[in-house]
Amino acid sequence: MKPLVFLGIGCLIVAIxxxxxxxxxxxxxxxxPTTCNNCHVxxxxxxxWFHAGHKNAATCNDCHTPHDFIPKYFTKAKSGFNxxxxxxxxxxxxxxRAKPETDEIIQANCVRCHTETVSxxxxxxxxxxxxxxDCHRTVAHxxxxxxxLPYQDKRR
Amino acid sequence: xxxxxxxxxVRGIAPLVTIQAMEPNSAEWGKNFPNQYSTLLQxxxxxxRTTYGGSEPVQKIEADPRLVTIFAGNPFxxxxxxxxxxxxxxxxxxxxxxxxDKTPGTCYSxxxxxxxxxxxxMGMEAYDKTPFSEMSKQINNPIGCANCHEANTMRLIxxxxxxxxxxxxQGKDWxxxxxxxxxxxxxxxxxxxYYFQGExxxxxxxWKNGTTIEDIEKYYTENxxxxxxxxxxxxxxxxxxxxxxxxxxxxxxxxxxGVSCADCHMPYTRAGAVKFSTHNVKSPLLExxxxxxxxHTDVDYVVNRAKIIQNQVHTTMISTxxxxxxxxxxxxxxxxxxxxxxxxIEEARxxxxxxxxxxxxxxxENSMGFHNPTEALRILASATDLARKAQLKALxxxxxxx
Amino acid sequence: xxxxxxxxxVRGIAPLVTIQAMEPNSAEWGKNFPNQYSTLLQxxxxxxRTTYGGSEPVQKIEADPRLVTIFAGNPFxxxxxxxxxxxxxxxxxxxxxxxxDKTPGTCYSxxxxxxxxxxxxMGMEAYDKTPFSEMSKQINNPIGCANCHEANTMRLIxxxxxxxxxxxxQGKDWxxxxxxxxxxxxxxxxxxxYYFQGExxxxxxxWKNGTTIEDIEKYYTENxxxxxxxxxxxxxxxxxxxxxxxxxxxxxxxxxxGVSCADCHMPYTRAGAVKFSTHNVKSPLLExxxxxxxxHTDVDYVVNRAKIIQNQVHTTMISTxxxxxxxxxxxxxxxxxxxxxxxxIEEARxxxxxxxxxxxxxxxENSMGFHNPTEALRILASATDLARKAQLKALxxxxxxx
Ligand SMILES: [Ca+2]
Ligand SMILES: [Ca+2]
Numbered sequence: 001m002k003p004l005v006f007l008g009i010g011c012l013i014v015a016i017x018x019x020x021x022x023x024x025x026x027x028x029x030x031x032x033p034t035t036c037n038n039c040h041v042x043x044x045x046x047x048x049w050f051h052a053g054h055k056n057a058a059t060c061n062d063c064h065t066p067h068d069f070i071p072k073y074f075t076k077a078k079s080g081f082n083x084x085x086x087x088x089x090x091x092x093x094x095x096x097r098a099k100p101e102t103d104e105i106i107q108a109n110c111v112r113c114h115t116e117t118v119s120x121x122x123x124x125x126x127x128x129x130x131x132x133x134d135c136h137r138t139v140a141h142x143x144x145x146x147x148x149l150p151y152q153d154k155r156r
Numbered sequence: 157x158x159x160x161x162x163x164x165x166v167r168g169i170a171p172l173v174t175i176q177a178m179e180p181n182s183a184e185w186g187k188n189f190p191n192q193y194s195t196l197l198q199x200x201x202x203x204x205r206t207t208y209g210g211s212e213p214v215q216k217i218e219a220d221p222r223l224v225t226i227f228a229g230n231p232f233x234x235x236x237x238x239x240x241x242x243x244x245x246x247x248x249x250x251x252x253x254x255x256x257d258k259t260p261g262t263c264y265s266x267x268x269x270x271x272x273x274x275x276x277x278m279g280m281e282a283y284d285k286t287p288f289s290e291m292s293k294q295i296n297n298p299i300g301c302a303n304c305h306e307a308n309t310m311r312l313i314x315x316x317x318x319x320x321x322x323x324x325x326q327g328k329d330w331x332x333x334x335x336x337x338x339x340x341x342x343x344x345x346x347x348x349x350y351y352f353q354g355e356x357x358x359x360x361x362x363w364k365n366g367t368t369i370e371d372i373e374k375y376y377t378e379n380x381x382x383x384x385x386x387x388x389x390x391x392x393x394x395x396x397x398x399x400x401x402x403x404x405x406x407x408x409x410x411x412x413x414g415v416s417c418a419d420c421h422m423p424y425t426r427a428g429a430v431k432f433s434t435h436n437v438k439s440p441l442l443e444x445x446x447x448x449x450x451x452h453t454d455v456d457y458v459v460n461r462a463k464i465i466q467n468q469v470h471t472t473m474i475s476t477x478x479x480x481x482x483x484x485x486x487x488x489x490x491x492x493x494x495x496x497x498x499x500x501i502e503e504a505r506x507x508x509x510x511x512x513x514x515x516x517x518x519x520x521e522n523s524m525g526f527h528n529p530t531e532a533l534r535i536l537a538s539a540t541d542l543a544r545k546a547q548l549k550a551l552x553x554x555x556x557x558x
Numbered sequence: 559x560x561x562x563x564x565x566x567x568v569r570g571i572a573p574l575v576t577i578q579a580m581e582p583n584s585a586e587w588g589k590n591f592p593n594q595y596s597t598l599l600q601x602x603x604x605x606x607r608t609t610y611g612g613s614e615p616v617q618k619i620e621a622d623p624r625l626v627t628i629f630a631g632n633p634f635x636x637x638x639x640x641x642x643x644x645x646x647x648x649x650x651x652x653x654x655x656x657x658x659d660k661t662p663g664t665c666y667s668x669x670x671x672x673x674x675x676x677x678x679x680m681g682m683e684a685y686d687k688t689p690f691s692e693m694s695k696q697i698n699n700p701i702g703c704a705n706c707h708e709a710n711t712m713r714l715i716x717x718x719x720x721x722x723x724x725x726x727x728q729g730k731d732w733x734x735x736x737x738x739x740x741x742x743x744x745x746x747x748x749x750x751x752y753y754f755q756g757e758x759x760x761x762x763x764x765w766k767n768g769t770t771i772e773d774i775e776k777y778y779t780e781n782x783x784x785x786x787x788x789x790x791x792x793x794x795x796x797x798x799x800x801x802x803x804x805x806x807x808x809x810x811x812x813x814x815x816g817v818s819c820a821d822c823h824m825p826y827t828r829a830g831a832v833k834f835s836t837h838n839v840k841s842p843l844l845e846x847x848x849x850x851x852x853x854h855t856d857v858d859y860v861v862n863r864a865k866i867i868q869n870q871v872h873t874t875m876i877s878t879x880x881x882x883x884x885x886x887x888x889x890x891x892x893x894x895x896x897x898x899x900x901x902x903i904e905e906a907r908x909x910x911x912x913x914x915x916x917x918x919x920x921x922x923e924n925s926m927g928f929h930n931p932t933e934a935l936r937i938l939a940s941a942t943d944l945a946r947k948a949q950l951k952a953l954x955x956x957x958x959x960x
Binding site for chain 3: 041092094095097144
Binding site for chain 1: 334335336414419424426429430431432433450451453454
């Protein structure tokens with residue numbers, strides 16, 4: 001009996017470690033944008049970011065994760081889990097779309113960096129019900145349809 | 157939480173002086189908000205024309221003489237200029253040839269920052285009953301902060317009681333609107349179709365059935381209102397006035413996408429590191445980079461599309477006018493004929509009214525269709541059809557009954 | 559399996575077998591490209607309807623009986639179905655009641671992957687001269703890879719000589735087009751207005767003056783072409799056929815923004831980790847998330863706008879049809895009257911032709927105006943005006959000369 005249990009636990013550990021290894025676990029701890037681009041389903045957003053205004057200003061995590069330590073790693077763990085399971089089991093939504101929580105996180109990060117600029121207009125007198133990127137639609141990832149679709153050249 | 161995540165004091169609005177409720181003098185408010193005030197003053201001096209808009213007071217009835225026939229019997233056949241910046245509102249309403257001895261105070265409703273206080277003190281009924289020349293004594297300030305903002309909080313509010321009533325009649329309460337909605341609705345204080353109700357000339361917006369052209373026509377048909385009798389065709393007419401808000405909000409692309417009037421007409425501008433809403437309200441085509449550029453990266457492309465749309469609407473509108481003129485003249489000729497069937501002439505006149513109020517909904521609107529391109533063209537197409545049907549009916553009136 | 563980025567060789571095009579130039583059998587090409595092939599086959603079985611489109615072969619003349627009057631004397635008054643997927647092209651052209659003994663081979667031009675090879679071997683003139691029933695023997699494959707691609711390189715190419723000629727007549731050479739342009743132009747092999755020139759029934763696209771409706775009308779007026787004589791009004795008519803490309807490319811919002819037919823009708827889909835263009839070409843409203851979602855974040859919003867646009871166009875189109883029917887009947891009545899002025903009747907017929915070819919440009923186009931909303935409505939508005947003018951002219955023909 002006992003050896004079997006140990007064998008089972010051993011297998012589980014091996015399975016988890018293999019999982020962590022093949023999914024390149026450690027890279028999720030850092031801030032390098034190429035981490036995200038590890039998944040070629042993210043090619044297009046990576047390319048879009050690379051060519052848009054913020055490349056020199058902000059990496060993926062500057063916008064996509066909260067900037068307090070604990071929420072940051074919680075978000076990383078949660079979305080990392082979503083990412084890996086989605087990718088491993090093939091439930092890849094078509095097209096990729098930011099979730100509502102993601103939108104809130106991004107918005108907070110826009111304001112975090114641009115506090116002074118928006119101090120007069122983002123005064124919260126009433127909920128404006130929209131995001132910075134409703135107007136600034138292309139700052140992060142460039143034009144949609146050009147960036148979100150891969151391998152396409154623009155007509156003009 | 158994240159949207160409202162800044163503590164109030166950091167938000168940049170640090171009032172220097174306290175403003176009286178409904179303060180009519182914008183210069184007072186300007187002490188706290190110099191950028192907004194100085195840009196508001198700039199609306200006085202805008203001069204540039206665009207293809208179909210801009211800030212020159214072009215005389216429309218000279219530019220397009222069909223309008224003289226179309227408005228026969230109405231003051232608009234005498235004087236009808238393109239609008240210009242908010243600072244000119246008072247000058248322009250006083251100088252127009254459309255005024256007469258009978259003009260009521262109501263004509264000041266959308267021209268002055270004195271109104272909120274006057275309405276609060278004397279009530280809108282009394283205000284509207286007072287003759288225009290009489291009211292002039294109490295009106296000193298053009299459009300200003302008090303028309304759009306609550307003092308000190310700077311919240312956008314509805315200041316025109318007619319709008320409050322019109323929204324209530326549709327079961328809507330503007331106090332529940334989001335900030336983004338207010339950035340549109342605050343313009344509806346003025347940029348809307350209106351009429352003067354009854355003897356007291358009370359300002360009313362005809363929205364009880366809704367705000368589409370069909371809803372508005374139904375409203376006027378039900379309550380029997382007539383603006384004037386067309387002196388050539390004899391039809392009982394409605395004059396439409398600046399239904400910018402109604403056309404825009406009729407499910408246009410931009411309205412449905414949550415874009416507001418202020419997004420295009422009061423885009424953010426920078427003064428130093430801080431951005432604020434420019435209060436130099438004018439044609440967005442004069443500065444499309446700020447106006448359209450935040451949302452549309454390829455500004456040349458959108459400006460070009462806007463031109464194409466305006467040209468399509470303009471061509472169609474001119475065809476509608478030709479059809480209206482033909483209808484008016486045919487009705488006049490038939491009506492003079494003693495053999496004409498009076499019932500059919502009456503039908504022709506009703507068709508003329510229906511056609512023209514549709515056309516005017518688009519013609520009196522100020523964007524040459526851009527605010528809602530497909531709705532504008534749909535309405536013009538049906539206006540043309542109705543005008544031609546009026547003409548056909550007038551001819552039919554001369555046919556011997558079978 | 560999917561875990562890491564796939565190595566380059568597995569992602570790209572690694573041909574297993576070499577394909578003969580212009581190979582008519584898509585199954586052969588399918589050995590190299592199973593995803594494209596299997597999705598192409600799916601076009602055989604699409605059945606779902608949308609409000610104005612989809613893949614059911616709805617009989618339009620039953621759904622809208624005005625069409626029987628409008629097409630009086632033309633085969634379209636007998637059989638006019640909604641189109642369906644590319645795999646059905648051969649079945650549908652063979653089964654339609656529009657065929658007669660005189661139908662030329664030309665009717666196969668847009669229905670089969672056998673064409674490129676046949677045109678190369680026998681020349682288009684000979685192909686078009688051969689009677690339809692005769693050509694049937696050599697046509698075995700529905701639309702397939704050879705209609706759009708060069709073998710092995712898989713480059714998009716123009717395979718229909720009529721398109722090559724039409725572009726040349728405008729001074730354009732498709733070899734210089736970008737890949738994104740080809741993603742639209744390849745559809746223009748077929749989704750365009752055409753006519754059969756002269757006795758040999760040569761396939762020609764009427765684009766010498768340009769591709770707007772006004773350009774096309776001018777072309778037909780200049781060369782005197784007549785599709786058929788309207789049996790009720792007696793007018794010399796033009797039947798428009800599927801000008802999807804012409805309407806879309808008339809400065810529509812999406813065309814000007816650089817969007818191609820394939821972006822909406824062949825969006826990228828994923829099979830495993832591989833992305834490819836779906837070849838199951840159909841209504842994008844059936845899968846808006848993949849189709850519109852690639853560019854628009856709020857898919858519900860755009861689908862809703864598309865519905866609003868289609869409804870506006872449909873309402874307007876029905877008014878145009880009512881006007882056309884009225885014109886046709888009035889001309890017929892007047893023409894029978896011995897007192898009618900024949901010159902005026904002729905003018906009325908010309909107006910009928912002009913009105914109807916405009917209406918048909920939008921009616922025969924397949925998106926209920928969505929491909930170019932404002933242009934569609936502009937054209938319908940002028941079609942209505944012209945139809946009513948035709949009716950007025952026919953009445954005028956009965957008036958005693960002054
Ligand atoms: Ca103006
Ligand atoms: Ca179909």
